[in-house]
Amino acid sequence: MNVKYIAKNPSPVPQTITLRKGMPLDGGRLHSAESITVQIPPMSVREIFFDEEGMPIVDGCVQDLTVNIVNEDGTPIDPHSSRRERTQIRDVNGNSSELFVEQTRRVYPSLLVNNERCLGGTQLIAQFSHLRSARDNTTAVYSPAALNMTFESRTDSLYHAASQGLVTIENIVGNGYDSGNAIRMEINNPSANVVRMVVPKGTMVEQQSWNGNQNLVVKEDVWIEIQPGQTGTFPLPAFCANASAGSPNSDPMNLTPFVFHDMGESFRDQQSMWRTTDSRRNVRMQ
Numbered sequence: 170m171n172v173k174y175i176a177k178n179p180s181p182v183p184q185t186i187t188l189r190k191g192m193p194l195d196g197g198r199l200h201s202a203e204s205i206t207v208q209i210p211p212m213s214v215r216e217i218f219f220d221e222e223g224m225p226i227v228d229g230c231v232q233d234l235t236v237n238i239v240n241e242d243g244t245p246i247d248p249h250s251s252r253r254e255r256t257q258i259r260d261v262n263g264n265s266s267e268l269f270v271e272q273t274r275r276v277y278p279s280l281l282v283n284n285e286r287c288l289g290g291t292q293l294i295a296q297f298s299h300l301r302s303a304r305d306n307t308t309a310v311y312s313p314a315a316l317n318m319t320f321e322s323r324t325d326s327l328y329h330a331a332s333q334g335l336v337t338i339e340n341i342v343g344n345g346y347d348s349g350n351a352i353r354m355e356i357n358n359p360s361a362n363v364v365r366m367v368v369p370k371g372t373m374v375e376q377q378s379w380n381g382n383q384n385l386v387v388k389e390d391v392w393i394e395i396q397p398g399q400t401g402t403f404p405l406p407a408f409c410a411n412a413s414a415g416s417p418n419s420d421p422m423n424l425t426p427f428v429f430h431d432m433g434e435s436f437r438d439q440q441s442m443w444r445t446t447d448s449r450r451n452v453r454m455q
Contacts, residue, residue, distance in 0.1 A: 172199055174217045178209035181322075183430070185209075188217065188225070199223050208431045215432075230432065230445050231297075231317050232304055239309075246276050246312050248290070248426070249320045255298075255309040266379040269295040269302075269310070276310040282423075284377050287338040288331060289423030293375035293384055300411070300447065317445070318373065318427040327356075327366040327393060328426050336364055339400065341374060341424060343385050343417030346409035347439040352385055352422070354403045358395035365394045368405060370436070371428040377421045383409040385417065386429050386442060408436075412443035 172195045178184040185208050192201040202223035209215045216234065219225055238254035240246070246256055256276045261268065273295040274282075282289045298311045313319055321328050330336045339355040352374055358364045372387040385407040395401050409416065410429070429435070435445040 171221075172219045172223075174219065176207065176209055176215045176217060178215070183208055194219055194223065201225065205433070207433055217433075225433070230447075231301060231315075234315055234317060236305075236311070236315050243275060245278060246310065248277055248280055248313060249322075250312060251314050251319070252312060253315040255307075255311045255315060258308040258310065261308045265299065266295075268308075269299045270379065273298065273310050281332055281426075284421075284423065286331065287341045287421075287423050288328075288425075289375050289377065290373075290425040290427060292377065292379065292423070293373050293425050293427060296375075296379065296384065296411070297446075300413075313427055317432060318429050321369060321372065321426045321428050323367070323369065325365075325367055327368045328372070328424055330364065330366050331356075331424065332426070335360065336366070336395065338424060341422040343374065343376070343382075343407075343420045343422045345418075346383065346385065346407065346416055349406045350404035351407035351409075351417070352387070352405040354393075354405065354424075355400060356393065356395060356403065357400040358397060361397050363394065363396055365392065367392050368424075369428055371430060373410070373425045373427045373429055374405075374407065374422050375425050376417070377423055380420065381415050382417050382420055383411045383414040385422070386410050386446075388436060408439050408442040410442065410446050412447045 187206045190204045205225040236253050236255050240256040242257050242259035244256045258272050273291050280290050282291050297316045302308050331338050337357040342353045345351050368391045370389045374385040388406040391405050393403050432445050434441050
């Protein structure tokens with residue numbers, strides 16, 4: 170039986186911790202056979218698993234995140250919250266994709282969604298909630314924390330600049346995966362000043378529609394600088410986020426405020442990311 174260690178991060182910024190080799194586990198019954206370094210999202214906990222030999226299980230997955238709160242149908246979820254919760258969907262009749270998108274809009278009424286500005290988040294939460302619901306044998310809309318995400322709060326991020334109207338995202342195109350230009354963004358700086366922004370590692374970029382293709386996860390921090398009154402085109406390296414879906418093929422996409430966190434080795438390669446997001450279960454997004 171696997172042993173669980175709970176690491177806590179009460180601070181408002183991500184924390185990286187190292188659990189040393191030989192550390193006592195399960196009340197001293199077991200000791201860690203190897204050291205492991207993990208990142209813990211802000212204001213949250215991370216459950217780290219060890220096998221019976223004390224070896225850390227580095228391929229953590231979304232399914233490892235226990236949901237602590239189950240809300241009644243229609244209960245809103247604060248997208249900034251660090252609580253792992255879900256809101257049940259009582260009426261499950263109709264098309265599955267339409268149901269999840271409609272209910273996600275209902276549960277997240279404050280989330281900024283504007284395809285013309287290439288800003289979103291509803292499709293992403295709806296699709297990830299659909300996948301996790303199938304694994305949990307339920308029908309619900311999940312909080313970002315229950316999906317291993319947090320709401321991006323950096324004031325130097327592209328999402329902040331675009332949502333505040335400091336820059337205009339003309340378009341975002343997803344094409345392929347696990348490459349240095351899986352995402353292409355065209356961004357305009359309408360101001361009289363140079364603008365410098367970051368797209369943080371783990372930033373989630375969603376499909377504008379439920380088209381059966383994958384969402385994308387930015388591989389690393391990417392800094393963008395645009396001169397006054399200029400428009401620039403910027404490639405971003407990204408992994409695909411849903412192994413059960415197709416590869417983006419010149420798909421229009423939206424930038425979301427959500428950042429996906431490393432669960433051990435999630436960003437090592439494409440297979441590691443898929444193991445994390447799809448929880449090693451054969452659940453399809455279509």
